[in-house]
Amino acid sequence: MGDLARHLAQWGTRNGDRLMGTHYDCDVLVIGSGAGGAPTAAVLAESGLDVLVVEEGPWVEQGEVVPFSLDQMDRQYRSGGLTVALGRPSIAYTEGRCAGGGTEVNSGLYRRPSEQTLDRWRRGWRIADFETDRFMSLCDEVETALSVQTVPGRHTPASERLRSGAAALGWQHDEIPRWMSYPDDGDATEGQRQSMTRTYLPRARRAGATIVTDTRVDRLIIDRGHAFRAELTDANGEPATVDFGHVIVCAGAIHSPALLQRSGLRGLIGRRLAVHPTVKLAARFDEAVNVGDDVPVHQVKEFAPELSFGGSASHPGLVALALTDAWPTMRDAVTAWPEIAVYYAAITSEGRGRVQALPGFRDPLVTYRLTRRDRAVLGRGLARLTQVMLAAGAREVYPSFRHAPIVRDRSDLATLANRFSADAASVMTVHLCSTVPMGDDTSVAAADSHGKIHGTSNVYVNDASLLPDAPGVNPQASVMAVALRNARRFVEEVDA
Numbered sequence: 001m002g003d004l005a006r007h008l009a010q011w012g013t014r015n016g017d018r019l020m021g022t023h024y025d026c027d028v029l030v031i032g033s034g035a036g037g038a039p040t041a042a043v044l045a046e047s048g049l050d051v052l053v054v055e056e057g058p059w060v061e062q063g064e065v066v067p068f069s070l071d072q073m074d075r076q077y078r079s080g081g082l083t084v085a086l087g088r089p090s091i092a093y094t095e096g097r098c099a100g101g102g103t104e105v106n107s108g109l110y111r112r113p114s115e116q117t118l119d120r121w122r123r124g125w126r127i128a129d130f131e132t133d134r135f136m137s138l139c140d141e142v143e144t145a146l147s148v149q150t151v152p153g154r155h156t157p158a159s160e161r162l163r164s165g166a167a168a169l170g171w172q173h174d175e176i177p178r179w180m181s182y183p184d185d186g187d188a189t190e191g192q193r194q195s196m197t198r199t200y201l202p203r204a205r206r207a208g209a210t211i212v213t214d215t216r217v218d219r220l221i222i223d224r225g226h227a228f229r230a231e232l233t234d235a236n237g238e239p240a241t242v243d244f245g246h247v248i249v250c251a252g253a254i255h256s257p258a259l260l261q262r263s264g265l266r267g268l269i270g271r272r273l274a275v276h277p278t279v280k281l282a283a284r285f286d287e288a289v290n291v292g293d294d295v296p297v298h299q300v301k302e303f304a305p306e307l308s309f310g311g312s313a314s315h316p317g318l319v320a321l322a323l324t325d326a327w328p329t330m331r332d333a334v335t336a337w338p339e340i341a342v343y344y345a346a347i348t349s350e351g352r353g354r355v356q357a358l359p360g361f362r363d364p365l366v367t368y369r370l371t372r373r374d375r376a377v378l379g380r381g382l383a384r385l386t387q388v389m390l391a392a393g394a395r396e397v398y399p400s401f402r403h404a405p406i407v408r409d410r411s412d413l414a415t416l417a418n419r420f421s422a423d424a425a426s427v428m429t430v431h432l433c434s435t436v437p438m439g440d441d442t443s444v445a446a447a448d449s450h451g452k453i454h455g456t457s458n459v460y461v462n463d464a465s466l467l468p469d470a471p472g473v474n475p476q477a478s479v480m481a482v483a484l485r486n487a488r489r490f491v492e493e494v495d496a
């Protein structure tokens, strides 16, 4: 590690260090350290390249904050979790902003993309070298590296309720494996998330990569398609620059396109944001079901890929949040929070959004437009999820939309359906992708089949932005497998 690396490492981890006006060099600058950036950095560093990772958020060790707590949102989420895609209705979204990105704060639920999805991406965007078998072997690799497995012991009560409700209706359901390690004889509450700060980031560091946290890349300087410098700001507001041979932008599906746009690259970048819009409900049972620091591992797939049902984080603050849409009717329930758990219905969406960097503003403008079909599917999803809860023995169900009724039995379902309107619902998402889709078809793809931005010689993206559309399942497996694939290809090209 050279002087640059040592200084930058201190800069990122020791509050108060001031390196005003400093200037550094590296072979490859990786921007962002989440599901895309961390494996990218590990593969490149292990091949012998001089890698500098710059991450905007702090390094927070697991155990320092309670999972899914407000404290975690404050320290590890962007804007404390308050970020929104404007539209009718607006869609609240959350992003990790810390070393490890979304992988530190997420639920750890692992799903491979389906063969149909891979096929759709290959044909629709003309992605070269994208054979299903090879892609699935990358998923094998991710599963080994992250200890992807099912819960060894008992499930949480909230997960068990979802399973039993689906079983009672005869609806297809399963347990989703997670990237977790469990102690011998451990159960669902004792797992330790195998996030990037536990896996690929230490690997990258062991191989010689430098990981700088609390430092934001503001823009890249690009001359006729060739990028050579990044302008940075540390947590104290001090500027610096880094010169590099190549840059790989892994800042996530909102901030990768925003950074590229701030750097003068536009075209198709940021024009096709895809998400899985989600509506929620809270369900009250006759006994305690609430496990505040974990999420259910079962999903109901009877109507997949159009609709999926699962369980959300349910600590008391989030239960209260789920009741606020119809607070006058539902507020009394909040004191019963130990008996309440929150569940979601997620849809595949025909709608699309945009990410636009605005001059003078730190964060981009994000918009999303649901289609008429999306709105109808959200309503159908909430009604069917309510059925699952009733079949699971819920005493009361509290759907999250303004003027929602409390549902106590099947006779209330008609009222629910009549009153639902997507405009009145709290729609949210944690799955953001497709803002820099990859492929050789330049009429739809912003980057080539391995993530290099069309029209540039050395600017790459390697994160959720590259997925051509939303995969219809939890996306991290797809993001990581794509990142490994492209990082290996990058190393081959640089070596050639």
Ligand SMILES: Cc1cc2nc3c(=O)[nH]c(=O)nc-3n(C[C@H](O)[C@H](O)[C@H](O)COP(=O)(O)OP(=O)(O)OC[C@H]3O[C@@H](n4cnc5c(N)ncnc54)[C@H](O)[C@@H]3O)c2cc1C
Binding pocket: 031, 032, 033, 034, 035, 036, 037, 054, 055, 056, 057, 094, 095, 096, 097, 098, 099, 100, 101, 102, 103, 105, 106, 107, 108, 109, 110, 111, 215, 216, 217, 218, 250, 251, 252, 253, 255, 256, 259, 430, 431, 432, 462, 463, 464, 465, 474, 475, 476, 477, 479
């Ligand atoms: C609450 C939550 C729950 C989720 N649950 C699941 C789940 O159970 N299963 C699943 O498969 N997926 C889940 N996801 C989605 C998954 O986490 C993401 O798909 C994945 O993390 C995306 O990887 P990425 O590399 O594109 O972005 P991220 O992992 O978000 O990483 C991007 C990183 O870049 C950094 N960055 C941004 N801008 C800059 C800049 N200008 N300079 C320097 N650094 C920058 C950010 O701080 C961030 O750390 C969840 C997400 C959230 C938020």
